[in-house]
Amino acid sequence: MFCWNCGKEIDTNAVVCVHCGVSVTKMRKENTDPLAKSKLVAGLLGILLGEFGVHNFYLGYTKRGLAQLLLTCVGWIVIVGPIIAYVWGLVEGIQILTGTIDKDADGRLLKE
Ligand SMILES: [Zn+2]
Incomplete structure (x- = not known):
């Protein structure tokens, strides 16, 4: 994971950032994965364009998305x-x- 304060990579189990010393315990509740996909975007895509499988393509479930598209x-x-x-x-x-x-x-867990 990455420190919310200085942005440097730190150990996943770290309590304090070794680079800037800031506490990183509160980070664990939030999804800070830069590659995490948005729950809201995926959900809305499913509701609005679900028949084309757009939300599944967005989340990487290509086969499921293709099934819906077909x-x-x-x-x-x-x-x-x-x-x-x-x-x-x-x-x-x-x-x-x-x-x-x-x-x-x-x-990967979806972010809010
Ligand atoms: Zn830091």
């Missing part, structure tokens, strides 16, 4: 395809916002 683009042949994809995306969007889905495809 369901929307090809699934109209059986009429219910896009409806299933829409509801699926909507449910996942809500699960992301409520914290049921809290990690991206790489296992």
Whole structure:
């Protein structure tokens, strides 16, 4: 992890930053991973564009996103395809916002 004060890399279990001496215990509750994806963005993408799998592509769940995209683009042949994809995306969007889905495809926790 990185020190919130000086920005230098420090041990994940560190209590105090070895570079500037500031306490880093409060950091652990917040997600300071610079690569963490936004929960709000992912959730809204799921609710608004879930039928195209956009939120899953954003989180790195490529196969799941592709399944939703195909369901929307090809699934109209059986009429219910896009409806299933829409509801699926909507449910996942809500699960992301409520914290049921809290990690991206790489296992990184989403940030608020
Ligand atoms: Zn520091």
